[in-house]
Amino acid sequence: MANHAITVTVNGVKERVDVPSNMTLLEMLRQRLALTGAKNGCGAGECGACTVLLDGEPVNACMVLAAEVDGAAVVTVEGLAQDGQLSAVQQAFVEEGGVQCGFCTPGMLISAHALLQRNPRPTEDEIREALVGNLCRCTGYTRIVRAVQKAAQGGVE
Amino acid sequence: MSEQTTNPVGKSVPRVDAYDKVTGAAAFTDDLQFGPGLLFGRAVRSPYPHALIKRLDVGPALELRGVKAVVTGADTPGFIGLYLKDRHIFCTDRVRYVGDPVAGVVAASEEIAEEAARRVVVEYEELPAVLDPLQAIQPDAPLLHPDLGSYDVVPFIFPQPGTNISNVFRVRKGDVEGAWAQCDAVVADTYRVPHIQHVPIEPHVAIARWDLSGEVTLWSSTQSPFAQRDLIAHTLGISQGDMRVIGNYIGGGFGSKAGVSMEALAVAMARQVPGRPVKVRMTREEEFYCCFVRQGLVARVKIGGTKEGRILALQVEYYWDAGAYTEYGVNITRAAGYSSTGPYNIPNVKTDSYCLYTNHPVGGPMRGFGMPEIHWSIEQSVDQLAEALAIDPVAFRQRNCVQGGDVIVTGMTMHPHGLSECIERVAQRIDWGKKEVPSAPHKRRGKGVAACWKAPAMPPNPGSEAWVRFNEDATVSVGVGGQELGQGAFTVAAQVAAEALGIPYEWVRIANPVDTKYSPYEWQTVASRITWSMGNAVKAAAEDARRQILEIVARYWDQDPGDLDIRGGEVVSSKSEQSLSLRNLVVYGLPLPDDQGWIGGPIIGRGKFMPTYVTGLDPETGQGARAVVHYTTGAQAAEVEVDLETGRVELLCIAAAYDVGKAINPEQVHAQLEGGVVQGASSALLEALTFQDGRPVNASFVDYRIMTAVDAPQRILTDFVEVPQDDGPWGARGVGEHPMIATAPAIANAIYDALGIRFNDLPLTAEKIYLALQGA
Numbered sequence: 001m002a003n004h005a006i007t008v009t010v011n012g013v014k015e016r017v018d019v020p021s022n023m024t025l026l027e028m029l030r031q032r033l034a035l036t037g038a039k040n041g042c043g044a045g046e047c048g049a050c051t052v053l054l055d056g057e058p059v060n061a062c063m064v065l066a067a068e069v070d071g072a073a074v075v076t077v078e079g080l081a082q083d084g085q086l087s088a089v090q091q092a093f094v095e096e097g098g099v100q101c102g103f104c105t106p107g108m109l110i111s112a113h114a115l116l117q118r119n120p121r122p123t124e125d126e127i128r129e130a131l132v133g134n135l136c137r138c139t140g141y142t143r144i145v146r147a148v149q150k151a152a153q154g155g156v157e
Numbered sequence: 158m159s160e161q162t163t164n165p166v167g168k169s170v171p172r173v174d175a176y177d178k179v180t181g182a183a184a185f186t187d188d189l190q191f192g193p194g195l196l197f198g199r200a201v202r203s204p205y206p207h208a209l210i211k212r213l214d215v216g217p218a219l220e221l222r223g224v225k226a227v228v229t230g231a232d233t234p235g236f237i238g239l240y241l242k243d244r245h246i247f248c249t250d251r252v253r254y255v256g257d258p259v260a261g262v263v264a265a266s267e268e269i270a271e272e273a274a275r276r277v278v279v280e281y282e283e284l285p286a287v288l289d290p291l292q293a294i295q296p297d298a299p300l301l302h303p304d305l306g307s308y309d310v311v312p313f314i315f316p317q318p319g320t321n322i323s324n325v326f327r328v329r330k331g332d333v334e335g336a337w338a339q340c341d342a343v344v345a346d347t348y349r350v351p352h353i354q355h356v357p358i359e360p361h362v363a364i365a366r367w368d369l370s371g372e373v374t375l376w377s378s379t380q381s382p383f384a385q386r387d388l389i390a391h392t393l394g395i396s397q398g399d400m401r402v403i404g405n406y407i408g409g410g411f412g413s414k415a416g417v418s419m420e421a422l423a424v425a426m427a428r429q430v431p432g433r434p435v436k437v438r439m440t441r442e443e444e445f446y447c448c449f450v451r452q453g454l455v456a457r458v459k460i461g462g463t464k465e466g467r468i469l470a471l472q473v474e475y476y477w478d479a480g481a482y483t484e485y486g487v488n489i490t491r492a493a494g495y496s497s498t499g500p501y502n503i504p505n506v507k508t509d510s511y512c513l514y515t516n517h518p519v520g521g522p523m524r525g526f527g528m529p530e531i532h533w534s535i536e537q538s539v540d541q542l543a544e545a546l547a548i549d550p551v552a553f554r555q556r557n558c559v560q561g562g563d564v565i566v567t568g569m570t571m572h573p574h575g576l577s578e579c580i581e582r583v584a585q586r587i588d589w590g591k592k593e594v595p596s597a598p599h600k601r602r603g604k605g606v607a608a609c610w611k612a613p614a615m616p617p618n619p620g621s622e623a624w625v626r627f628n629e630d631a632t633v634s635v636g637v638g639g640q641e642l643g644q645g646a647f648t649v650a651a652q653v654a655a656e657a658l659g660i661p662y663e664w665v666r667i668a669n670p671v672d673t674k675y676s677p678y679e680w681q682t683v684a685s686r687i688t689w690s691m692g693n694a695v696k697a698a699a700e701d702a703r704r705q706i707l708e709i710v711a712r713y714w715d716q717d718p719g720d721l722d723i724r725g726g727e728v729v730s731s732k733s734e735q736s737l738s739l740r741n742l743v744v745y746g747l748p749l750p751d752d753q754g755w756i757g758g759p760i761i762g763r764g765k766f767m768p769t770y771v772t773g774l775d776p777e778t779g780q781g782a783r784a785v786v787h788y789t790t791g792a793q794a795a796e797v798e799v800d801l802e803t804g805r806v807e808l809l810c811i812a813a814a815y816d817v818g819k820a821i822n823p824e825q826v827h828a829q830l831e832g833g834v835v836q837g838a839s840s841a842l843l844e845a846l847t848f849q850d851g852r853p854v855n856a857s858f859v860d861y862r863i864m865t866a867v868d869a870p871q872r873i874l875t876d877f878v879e880v881p882q883d884d885g886p887w888g889a890r891g892v893g894e895h896p897m898i899a900t901a902p903a904i905a906n907a908i909y910d911a912l913g914i915r916f917n918d919l920p921l922t923a924e925k926i927y928l929a930l931q932g933a
């Protein structure tokens with residue numbers, strides 16, 4: 001299998017990685033860079049547990065080939081907190097109880113973060129719409145939605 | 158440690174695991190790094206629902222570069238199972254469901270393992286399959302387990318050798334036949350519940366390593382590290398002392414990760430490659446039908462009552478579609494039997510609950526453990542009877558619901574509880590009795606209510622153990638064996654320990670991950686038993702540590718320990734008004750005066766809890782002094798709007814109220830209720846695992862839909878009452894499973910109210926409702 005030497009900025013850090021052509025971005029993050037925050041819930045683009053920001057847009061990392069992200073910037077859940085300070089949306093998830101098992105949480109946070117970037121004052125329906133690709137089996141979504149509302153009110157950096 | 162929450166029991170402190178979970182730091186099993194030595198295992202699975210294995214050739218797989226080993230049923234001849242040992246780790250001579258593992262390959266990468274699994278040659282001779290429980294119980298049905306009579310089984314499960322019945326539970330109470338004549342109305346109906354799957358967002362994963370020394374380590378996403386240790390060690394001939402199970406955070410379980418399902422595969426594979434860790438990870442497709450699914454059910458119900466509004470008699474037959482192996486599921490049949498009346502006081506009861514082998518996936522524990530399934534029929538039947546008697550369904554439930562002091566279906570005396578209050582509250586929350594105007598002319602609105610009960614279903618004697626150990630700065634490590642699967646077990650344990658010790662909540666650390674080598678014992682994290690049982694053990698351990706501290710300080714001050722207390726992390730004397738920080742003394746002890754030596758030393762408290770009072774039940778009548786430890790009761794109400802043009806049901810509002818005894822963490826109780834309501838609503842409207850000739854046809858997220866943020870009801874009104882449990886910590890009892898139970902029947906009753914159509918079979922898809930509307 002052909003290998004590609006790529007350069008990618010992950011959570012602000014420039015990384016040079018050798019990746020086989022069939023390796024996904026999710027595999028690269030989890031196996032090569034030991035960034036295990038993004039989860040594998042289906043490997044088929046259907047659950048959102050692997051959501052990361054690719055050049056600012058939320059994507060399912062299991063559906064993106066690592067070789068394609070050469071030159072791009074990726075943000076994972078590990079990159080949301082700055083200088084040991086939780087982001088507004090992370091803080092709101094803690095305070096509002098948006099976390100139960102926590103397996104959907106990294107993807108939820110990334111999707112919520114992306115929503116607030118493009119729409120700082122979303123309605124409840126807009127929040128639910130933005131999270132439709134992120135399945136959660138534990139919370140019933142109520143507290144997740146409330147956390148995003150709270151983060152929106154607090155403003156997101 | 159800026160925040161200092163003293164006396165945290167009853168307060169909604171934030172979860173102990175929240176910070177790690179929002180930063181990506183929380184380690185789940187698949188996140189653990191094993192380095193370049195890691196190998197990957199994959200199961201070779203049966204494509205037939207029922208067949209004999211005629212020939213198995215692993216040669217072509219072994220020839221592939223990168224393949225390290227292949228394991229088959231010949232390597233794992235023993236039986237495994239929780240209540241009934243009816244399955245092999247890998248099939249030996251026969252496969253019983255599509256997905257049954259016949260071999261496992263171990264290879265250097267997941268891709269090679271996948272390719273190697275395809276190369277294993279298996280020749281089968283197909284057998285007639287049993288795909289329906291009513292077929293399974295026929296005397297001439299093909300037998301799935303001809304050796305049923307020789308399987309090891311616990312004493313309270315009753316397999317019927319020579320049939321497909323792996324357990325039967327009967328209730329014979331009062332005189333049902335005689336009672337029908339006294340009834341003013343009798344209704345009878347048949348209800349069906351399909352197989353569904355738990356759908357944790359984290360698929361099952363296990364990594365096993367078999368060391369040359371003989372120690373076997375299993376890292377698994379499991380609700381049951383200790384049960385896995387015991388069962389796998391037993392079957393593979395390992396000493397429990399050499400079998401170590403490490404359970405990290407779990408990405409959702411709902412019962413699917415209880416007992417042993419796929420984990421033994423990894424251990425058996427790892428035995429072939431000593432010293433090398435082997436990882437087995439379920440694909441999402443495997444997750445849908447190769448671990449556990451919820452059992453299917455056909456329920457026949459006949460219920461009668463008087464015009465005064467008393468339910469007089471109930472006759473039920475439960476035919477459980479329990480799947481290919483019922484090692485765990487046999488006890489669902491039993492639980493369904495001993496709770497078969499639902500939360501009602503009915504003097505005459507006849508119940509027959511049959512656990513039936515079918516060539517479907519393995520039916521196992523799922524949130525509610527039989528209760529959502531049986532309440533689907535009970536709670537609609539109760540509504541039907543109320544209607545036949547022209548009594549309001551809420552008033553009818555209030556008149557018949559079980560009260561503290563009543564002698565219930567099994568002969569046990571019911572403890573005090575708050576079901577009546579729960580029914581009243583949910584009825585109020587949705588303005589019961591008030592007709593609402595639909596939002597459009599082609600829509601209809603309706604309201605429905607359902608009550609429920611559930612007891613922890615388990616052996617009579619499941620134990621919990623805990624320890625608390627102080628650090629120099631008086632922070633505390635709390636050892637538990639119960640698992641954190643999202644329900645908040647670790648947070649509750651920390652609250653309980655802090656409260657019982659008299660220290661702030663923020664000083665407590667949970668010693669995780671649970672590791673059977675170091676952690677205290679816990680039977681399993683199931684049955685909504687952890688807050689109650691493990692909570693008791695943690696409380697006992699904290700009290701033990703507290704007692705040790707007070708004795709030391711009493712001696713140091715020359716006072717009576719009874720005059721001392723620990724408050725806010727300091728020992729205080731009510732007598733002398735002295736106080737002393739716990740710092741250092743909890744590790745180094747205290748010096749005696751005049752340099753005369755030291756007293757005390759490192760403080761470690763230990764505690765345990767095990768119920769000792771559950772009795773056996775008569776196998777013919779189901780009667781006995783105490784069938785279960787307790788019941789958690791509650792009620793739900795739903796308001797729906799149905800679109801007559803599409804059949805689509807909108808859940809306008811769901812109200813839920815449960816008697817939790819004592820809410821150790823009120824917000825977490827609300828969170829559990831919300832999550833359970835939505836999982837229940839999802840099962841009500843969307844979910845069924847469907848089969849064609851025994852083959853699952855919708856094993857993906859695209860074809861098997863669960864509720865998203867858009868589908869989920871937006872108005873979920875949760876509530877609890879607190880009638881204390883006599884042996885719960887501060888009166889607490891569990892509520893994790895319960896909100897799943899009453900959701901579907903409450904919705905069905907609301908749809909009936911809206912349309913006048915009764916739906917007996919789950920799920921209530923738009924298509925099903927649309928077709929019924931066309932027929933109506």
Ligand code: FES
Binds near residue numbers: 042044045046051
């Ligand atoms: S793992 Fe990528 S969408 Fe499910």
Ligand code: FES
Binds near residue numbers: 101
């Ligand atoms: S918190 Fe468990 S899946 Fe969302």
